[in-house]
Amino acid sequence: MKPRYFEYHQPTSIDDVLELLSEYGDEAKILAGGQSLIPMLNFRIASPAHLIDINGVAGLDQLNLTPEGVQIGATARQRTVENAPEIALSYPLVRRALVQVAHPQIRNRGTFCGSVAHADASAELPSVVLALGAQIIARSSRGERTIPAKDFFEFHLVTALSADELVVEIQLPPLAAGSNGTYVEIARRAGDFALAGVAAQAVIDEGGTVQSLRMACSGVGPVPQLLEEAAQLAIGSDLSDELLLEIDNIVRTTIDPPDDVHASANYRRVVTGTVVRRALKQLRDESGSNHD
Amino acid sequence: MTEQEQITTDLHPLHLTVNGKDVDSVLDSRISLADFLRHELRLTGTHLGCEQGSCGACTVIVDGVAVRSCLMFAVQLNGSTVETVESLCVDGQLSRLQQAFHEEHALQCGFCTSGFLMSLTAHLREHQVTNDQEAREALSGNICRCTGYAGMVKALLAVGDGESTTQ
Numbered sequence: 001m002k003p004r005y006f007e008y009h010q011p012t013s014i015d016d017v018l019e020l021l022s023e024y025g026d027e028a029k030i031l032a033g034g035q036s037l038i039p040m041l042n043f044r045i046a047s048p049a050h051l052i053d054i055n056g057v058a059g060l061d062q063l064n065l066t067p068e069g070v071q072i073g074a075t076a077r078q079r080t081v082e083n084a085p086e087i088a089l090s091y092p093l094v095r096r097a098l099v100q101v102a103h104p105q106i107r108n109r110g111t112f113c114g115s116v117a118h119a120d121a122s123a124e125l126p127s128v129v130l131a132l133g134a135q136i137i138a139r140s141s142r143g144e145r146t147i148p149a150k151d152f153f154e155f156h157l158v159t160a161l162s163a164d165e166l167v168v169e170i171q172l173p174p175l176a177a178g179s180n181g182t183y184v185e186i187a188r189r190a191g192d193f194a195l196a197g198v199a200a201q202a203v204i205d206e207g208g209t210v211q212s213l214r215m216a217c218s219g220v221g222p223v224p225q226l227l228e229e230a231a232q233l234a235i236g237s238d239l240s241d242e243l244l245l246e247i248d249n250i251v252r253t254t255i256d257p258p259d260d261v262h263a264s265a266n267y268r269r270v271v272t273g274t275v276v277r278r279a280l281k282q283l284r285d286e287s288g289s290n291h292d
Numbered sequence: 293m294t295e296q297e298q299i300t301t302d303l304h305p306l307h308l309t310v311n312g313k314d315v316d317s318v319l320d321s322r323i324s325l326a327d328f329l330r331h332e333l334r335l336t337g338t339h340l341g342c343e344q345g346s347c348g349a350c351t352v353i354v355d356g357v358a359v360r361s362c363l364m365f366a367v368q369l370n371g372s373t374v375e376t377v378e379s380l381c382v383d384g385q386l387s388r389l390q391q392a393f394h395e396e397h398a399l400q401c402g403f404c405t406s407g408f409l410m411s412l413t414a415h416l417r418e419h420q421v422t423n424d425q426e427a428r429e430a431l432s433g434n435i436c437r438c439t440g441y442a443g444m445v446k447a448l449l450a451v452g453d454g455e456s457t458t459q
């Protein structure tokens with residue numbers, strides 16, 4: 001199927017994008033990597049009158065690693081972020097999640113910010129930015145604001161962005177020394193959206209004690225969900241195998257996932273507990289403390 | 293009829309390089325790269341299976357990287373360089389990868405083949421493929437309904453030694 005007619009705009013500056021957005025508002029859609037939007041246009045699930053292609057805007061594709069953290073620009077490709085050596089070194093969670101997003105051919109076009117802005121409930125990156133406590137920088141002709149990841153996701157495909165706002169960049173905070181993270185998911189095939197997935201970022205000290213932990217899961221509700229109760233149990237512990245089973249259990253009973261064609265609610269509950277247990281075991285084993 | 297349905301064209305000029313040749317065109321914005329290649333340039337080696345990014349039949353190489361040509365609009369490619377399956381065979385001579393597909397029975401109906409060839413051509417420029425696991429990973433972004441992939445794994449291992457795949 002072919003998209004319905006639209007008017008295509010190719011602005012070259014952020015100001016031009018913002019002007020177009022303020023003129024057309026919810027008649028318009030931003031086109032970033034197009035890897036979610038173009039399928040929706042092809043199926044006419046979406047039929048915006050105006051398409052604002054941001055790929056030609058100078059200076060939006062930056063990926064900067066500074067002492068203040070990482071800034072990922074709106075057109076930085078998922079593949080660019082995944083292949084950046086600094087990301088692999090300092091934010092293993094980000095790389096480990098990205099390699100599970102679709103396939104390289106999709107990640108060559110798809111953007112990091114676009115996936116967050118799209119806010120699919122089963123997508124990996126929304127739970128990654130939530131677990132990391134990232135900030136979403138949104139700009140409109142009215143000004144700029146910073147939206148913490150925890151306030152950004154409102155429903156499946158719905159975010160705190162107004163129709164005239166552009167995500168110009170996403171900022172990942174600097175991580176404490178020794179912080180490590182991982183993303184573990186269960187999907188029907190490699191590259192599929194997660195049936196259940198968890199992003200976990202932890203500091204485990206030399207003695208093997210968990211100093212801090214944040215976990216967020218995908219696929220269990222309309223928005224990515226922080227697993228606070230389970231994290232509280234883990235903090236201060238050494239993540240023994242017994243405790244991991246207890247955490248698995250807590251996760252299963254605290255989440256309330258949906259039933260759909262891909263999996264039953266009960267199956268999702270069980271596998272979410274499992275991915276959390278696997279993620280924590282991996283972080284424990286990588287921390288160098290020897291439990292087995 | 294709404295205003296949106298009455299208006300049917302939104303023309304944009306386009307200049308790009310396809311398989312080494314300069315192409316100039318004026319195109320409706322909603323034409324995908326795949327349809328542009330097939331209908332305007334008559335490069336029908338690029339196939340369309342799903343038009344939603346899932347199958348990989350439409351894979352081509354744009355500015356050096358493999359992409360889904362059903363998920364880009366042609367007008368987005370102003371100034372770009374596109375390689376399609378038609379570029380692989382030079383002077384009647386199959387590329388090493390194509391030859392290996394032929395020898396290892398890596399295709400049956402052939403519908404998926406051009407997409408696989410383009411994904412793998414891009415992959416082999418950057419990576420070696422030295423074992424079964426690496427081969428299967430390199431194949432995983434495309435779907436084939438016929439072969440069961442075994443022939444493709446063999447073909448990839450036959451050429452995956454890091455040597456150039458274009459003769």
Ligand SMILES: Cc1cc2nc3c(=O)[nH]c(=O)nc-3n(C[C@H](O)[C@H](O)[C@H](O)COP(=O)(O)OP(=O)(O)OC[C@H]3O[C@@H](n4cnc5c(N)ncnc54)[C@H](O)[C@@H]3O)c2cc1C
Nearest residue numbers: 030032033034035036037102110111114123167192193345
């Ligand atoms: C076959 C296939 C498999 C996939 N599998 C996965 C998967 O396993 N996991 C996963 O997470 N994703 C998956 N995806 C989706 C992919 O990751 C998309 O790239 C991503 O969801 C959207 O990013 P994009 O840059 O392509 O955005 P686009 O498709 O261009 O845009 C998506 C939406 O976000 C809006 N938007 C984009 N950028 C901005 C911005 N800067 N400011 C404001 N709004 C913006 C657009 O207007 C649009 O509504 C898959 C896609 C395909 C085709």
Ligand code: FES
Nearest residue numbers: 341342343348362
């Ligand atoms: S036709 Fe493009 S991926 Fe299937």
Ligand code: FES
Nearest residue numbers: 400401436437438
């Ligand atoms: S050979 Fe028929 S789909 Fe692959």
